[in-house]
Amino acid sequence: MPELPEVEGLAAALRERLVGRAVAETALASFSLLKTVGVPPQALHGRPVDDVRRYGKYLSLVVDGTHVVVHLMRAGWVAWHDEAPRTRLRPGGRSPVALRMTFDDGSGLDLTEAGTRKGMAAWIVDDPAQVEGLTGLGPDALGLVPPLEMPPLVGVDRATGEVRVAVSTTAEERAGFWAGVLAGRRTRLKGLLREQAVVSGIGNGWSDEICHTARLSPFALGDSLDAGQTGRLAEAVHEVLLGATERAVGRAPEELKDGKREGMRVHGRAGQECPVCGDVVREVVYADSSMQYCPGCQTGGQVLADRSTSRFVK
Numbered sequence: 030m031p032e033l034p035e036v037e038g039l040a041a042a043l044r045e046r047l048v049g050r051a052v053a054e055t056a057l058a059s060f061s062l063l064k065t066v067g068v069p070p071q072a073l074h075g076r077p078v079d080d081v082r083r084y085g086k087y088l089s090l091v092v093d094g095t096h097v098v099v100h101l102m103r104a105g106w107v108a109w110h111d112e113a114p115r116t117r118l119r120p121g122g123r124s125p126v127a128l129r130m131t132f133d134d135g136s137g138l139d140l141t142e143a144g145t146r147k148g149m150a151a152w153i154v155d156d157p158a159q160v161e162g163l164t165g166l167g168p169d170a171l172g173l174v175p176p177l178e179m180p181p182l183v184g185v186d187r188a189t190g191e192v193r194v195a196v197s198t199t200a201e202e203r204a205g206f207w208a209g210v211l212a213g214r215r216t217r218l219k220g221l222l223r224e225q226a227v228v229s230g231i232g233n234g235w236s237d238e239i240c241h242t243a244r245l246s247p248f249a250l251g252d253s254l255d256a257g258q259t260g261r262l263a264e265a266v267h268e269v270l271l272g273a274t275e276r277a278v279g280r281a282p283e284e285l286k287d288g289k290r291e292g293m294r295v296h297g298r299a300g301q302e303c304p305v306c307g308d309v310v311r312e313v314v315y316a317d318s319s320m321q322y323c324p325g326c327q328t329g330g331q332v333l334a335d336r337s338t339s340r341f342v343k
């Protein structure tokens with residue numbers, strides 16, 4: 030599932046390609062994708078793209094003041110075409126394409142979703158605050174401010190002309206922010222990091238990496254962390270997400286999905302050697318997800334309960 034770094038990279042790539050272009054046509058192939066009825070996709074035709082933004086893990090195309098907000102969920106993605114395919118999309122057909130947008134220079138993008146379990150969702154609204162999922166988001170995990178108030182993290186350096194990721198928080202602010210988040214929360218770190226109403230942008234993959242970098246057990250309870258551990262967590266969130274965002278920015282949309290794996294040391298690597306301490310990366314498997322961690326780095330060598338016993342461990 031795309032998380033903060035991948036969606037920020039996607040937003041930057043689309044911003045570069047689309048700002049100043051006008052929407053030529055739209056074709057909705059999956060009617061379950063669109064969650065709003067007020068503004069039909071055809072209303073976007075002929076209007077210019079102003080911006081492309083990220084809110085938490087949501088992507089938004091701003092078309093002449095109207096927001097096309099998308100949550101890619103588990104299997105959704107954006108396919109970019111320098112030249113949009115001319116094939117007609119059949120509504121309800123077998124194509125993974127749920128929505129196609131073409132632009133006035135012949136380019137286009139497809140919102141695609143693989144698999145049979147469709148979860149991707151889109152809203153077309155005049156104000157992003159009309160999307161309930163957006164107003165409920167906690168502060169951005171990198172910017173530490175409410176997503177709807179946050180400028181893009183990616184900008185062009187005026188002096189050098191280079192595209193760069195700019196985050197202006199200090200270590201002190203980050204530690205203070207996380208101390209506030211953790212206070213009174215008797216929730217395991219792994220769950221807490223992924224709770225979008227608390228902090229937005231982190232999902233299953235990067236939460237494993239953050240716990241590993243912070244040398245903290247994913248099962249540690251939020252309010253049990255001391256000041257030193259809280260500081261480590263704050264810096265791990267910052268380092269891991271900033272590094273991943275820097276690697277994501279400048280990549281084409283089709284490279285971003287696989288690029289995510291490169292920066293990961295434990296997530297998706299059960300059975301492999303931890304690059305930090307050499308211990309074997311372990312995993313805990315749940316009904317529809319799993320998490321990976323390194324006992325050597327994170328739990329003092331203790332192996333956490335797997336599926337057969339985890340339901341007894343609260």
Ligand SMILES: [Zn+2]
Binds near residue numbers: 305306308323326
């Ligand atoms: Zn290790």
